[in-house]
Amino acid sequence: MKAIIIRKHGGSEVLSYEEIPDPVPKKGDVLVKVNYCAVNHLDIWVRNGILGKKVSFPHILGCDISGTLLEGFGNFKKGDKVVVYPAFESNVPRVSFGIIGGFGKYKGGYAELISIPKNNIIKKPDWLSDKEAASINVSYLTSWNMLEKSRCRKGDTILIWGANSGVGSSAILLAKAKGLKVITVASDKNKIKFAKKLGADFVIDRNTEDIIAKVLEITNQVGVDAVIDHVGAKTWPVSLEVIKVKGRMIACGTTTGGEATVNIRSFYSKEAQIIGAYLGSKSQLVSLHKFMKLKKIKPVIDSIYDLKDAKIAHQKMEKSNQFGKILLQISN
Numbered sequence: 001m002k003a004i005i006i007r008k009h010g011g012s013e014v015l016s017y018e019e020i021p022d023p024v025p026k027k028g029d030v031l032v033k034v035n036y037c038a039v040n041h042l043d044i045w046v047r048n049g050i051l052g053k054k055v056s057f058p059h060i061l062g063c064d065i066s067g068t069l070l071e072g073f074g075n076f077k078k079g080d081k082v083v084v085y086p087a088f089e090s091n092v093p094r095v096s097f098g099i100i101g102g103f104g105k106y107k108g109g110y111a112e113l114i115s116i117p118k119n120n121i122i123k124k125p126d127w128l129s130d131k132e133a134a135s136i137n138v139s140y141l142t143s144w145n146m147l148e149k150s151r152c153r154k155g156d157t158i159l160i161w162g163a164n165s166g167v168g169s170s171a172i173l174l175a176k177a178k179g180l181k182v183i184t185v186a187s188d189k190n191k192i193k194f195a196k197k198l199g200a201d202f203v204i205d206r207n208t209e210d211i212i213a214k215v216l217e218i219t220n221q222v223g224v225d226a227v228i229d230h231v232g233a234k235t236w237p238v239s240l241e242v243i244k245v246k247g248r249m250i251a252c253g254t255t256t257g258g259e260a261t262v263n264i265r266s267f268y269s270k271e272a273q274i275i276g277a278y279l280g281s282k283s284q285l286v287s288l289h290k291f292m293k294l295k296k297i298k299p300v301i302d303s304i305y306d307l308k309d310a311k312i313a314h315q316k317m318e319k320s321n322q323f324g325k326i327l328l329q330i331s332n
Helices: 043-050 136-150 165-175 189-198 211-218 236-242 264-269 284-293 307-318
Strands: 002-005 016-019 029-039 065-069 081-084 086-090 097-099 112-115 121-123 157-160 181-187 202-205 226-229 242-249 273-276 302-308 327-331
Touching: 002 157, 016 307, 029 081, 029 136, 029 307, 043 307, 065 136, 081 136, 121 284, 136 165, 136 226, 136 242, 157 165, 165 181, 165 189, 165 226, 181 189, 181 211, 189 202, 202 211, 211 236, 226 236, 236 242, 236 264, 273 302, 302 307, 307 327
Parallel strands: 157 181, 157 226, 181 202, 226 242, 242 273, 302 327
Antiparallel strands: 002 016, 029 065, 029 112, 029 327, 065 081, 081 121, 086 097
């Protein structure tokens, strides 16, 4: 089969398009022909390497997968269109779970075939195309989990960082569908226009406006009920500053770094909460599919690249030039 392989950590140049042997399923696993695999920041973190996180080389990235079953089991038939729930039980202490194609034992979806646990298979909703179905399992599920953890109710105000990203754009769509008032942050005219098209009520230009002052102005100095922060070190101090008394900051990413300096006094004097979110459960993914169907939400797709062009897809994500999800097309 054709696959994108990494044999060491590094920049996009370590992504190698090769012919390798087909995977042989272990007991309890099943083979899936991969149709589409979305690109996520996790892929870049694994490719670059993170201190203390190990990868067994050669490794295949990719956790956001839609495909076709090559054999039947249980209620599934050979040829069924499916999506892959990306998480599996972690054998690492103090880590909730591992992610397929991430730091763990399972190779990912940057390949024509993947062998995965049968328990990770979900039937593809018929109202989603293959490419749309591959756009939901990570970014949209993470956003859904974060919104649920935020405990926000209809009419509450939420700040969502990075409107053009997968998590940012999906969080805006889902938050608006839940009846929340959305403030988001963007960095240029095109991204501001994109955020407004998604439905954001207020868009702050981080290059020309003071984010803290603007959020407090919008909320009459009260602050927001919750913040969706998937950016990391650079945004944590602001996120904690703009939440209201007893507000919540939901965090899931470290795109700008994993170690932040925050105002501890501001945090505890507001009796605020910092809540971690790591993907979401399989049942949440099923609930998300139902919610998106009910609210007629389709995932926003920026671009689709052939598998062999994974380097270009990674470079685009690293420059933050996307408007929604970036996909790799593996087969039709």
